[in-house]
Amino acid sequence: MNLSPVRVRFAPSPTGRMHLGSARTALYDYLLARRSAGQFILRIEDTDRKRFVEGAEQELRDGLRWLGIQYDEGPDLGGPYGPYRQSERQESYQQWAAELLRRDQAFPCFCSADRLEKVRQEQLKNKQSLRYDGTCRQLDPAEAQRRIAAGEKHVIRFKMPYEGETRAVDTMRGEIVWQNKDLDDSVLMKSDGLPTYHLAAMADDYEMKITHVIRGSEWLSSFPLHVNIIRALGWPEPIWMHLSVFLKPSGKGKMSKREAAEAIKDGHSIFVTDLKDLGYTPEGVLNWIVLMGWGVAEDDVMSLDQMVQRFDPTNLNPSPAAINFAKLDHFNGTHIRLMDAADLAGRIKPFLVGAGFSVDDAKLLKIVPLIRERLVTLDDSIPFAGFFFKDELTPDPQDLIAKDLTPAQSAGVAQTALEILTDLPDVSHAQAEPPLRRFVEQSGLQPNQVFGILRVAVTGQKVSPPLFESMEIIGREVVLARIRRAVELLTTF
């Protein structure tokens, strides 16, 4: 691929939450920019005042920051081509619209919403394609001028050629050809004086010197409009890539609101900040989404930097991809296992604190190696490490009874173990294991019967990190107290 520096932009509209599709587009933008030592720009497309959502831009920025996708220019950072919010660039759009009018590549349209709707119904009835019928395109320019001067409400539409064809290249798909007769005279400037995406995005891309446009495939249908606007104004054309959409897990249809809610019920989510709260790591999420639409032959576990090294946009896959949360779990667990203890401890701590535990850092650092390979999400640290920070445990007495043993027999086992441990200077792994193993052998019991009782006694749960390592961290006094308590529970069962 060509490695001369690119300028790419991630241009979301602040109309909702940041989802996986956006994150992946931003990631590809970032990878391409870094790979070529170019710039990655964040631009906010807020020309729709009706759909504006307060806080959406903040969530976008938080999401990007959390993922580690850093932009070089943006609304909060500034940059040489600002402002980076479309609402702050209105004069520019008005000028370009005027220029299009001057070049006879656009026309004012006075059609009312009512009339347009009637036309649409008619077309629907006649099974025709749904598009503007060209009424105002025929208007005498002087007449149109008079009506504008008189203050009549109007929009500006692009004058799409009636004949011939439009050709444009998408790097993932090659050349695409449209018959101009199938194309529409789309609105460029709304009657409120604000531009539509079509004009605003093209003008910004031109003024911000964007070289590569990476966007969702939902833009494929307005692709010919966009290249025609660019060509009408004589601007240089960027290189285009239209990314496939994400399909719901079943593979049938794209992610919907309903499906998003379904995922949340399942302990997953398609929203970036939710994933963070659920205990997913940026590494895991990034590794997961980078591979949806792009493939590597082998070694698919990658850090962001490794992705930068390997990313090749000519290898992107244009077909839609079904979301697979099991794979997110896999990548998240894998990256957790790759972290060093201090790093992981720092990430786990907020989850433990959030669950109400007061966390001792030194202790947590010792716990981390024990639980690291058991975590799928950071959130899993709560069941695996919580008991280390509890003052008192109340195990279910039922759980203290070993398989094939009576409560009384189980109590006897616990009592013997308690005596063995009491005689020891400490309950370190090295000190505690040999005598307890000897006890298992002499008693003729199964290891899991003895250790099972102790596990529940010491950790309060049937599933836990390794027993001896856990006891060592918990410490002699607490371990003995907990086993004593278990004996009590079993004898009064």
Add this chain to the structure above:
RNA sequence: GCCCCCAUCGUCUAGUGGACUAGGACGCAGCCCUUUCAAGGCUACGACCGGGGUUCGAAUCCCCGUGGGGGCACCA
């Protein structure tokens, strides 16, 4: 109804005319390891949508079907 895009294991994908007995990953199943749960190791199962061409040779190129997806707003 119209326009456009897409098509390899259940899923994400590698594959750019001969190196394909179609590779990897997830999941699933089995085994090993093991005091629980994991992790790890090994093994198994599993795909070129269909039909026509082009070619000595096609998963790969072309056409047609079929299936899937996106769009057809004064939303992005």
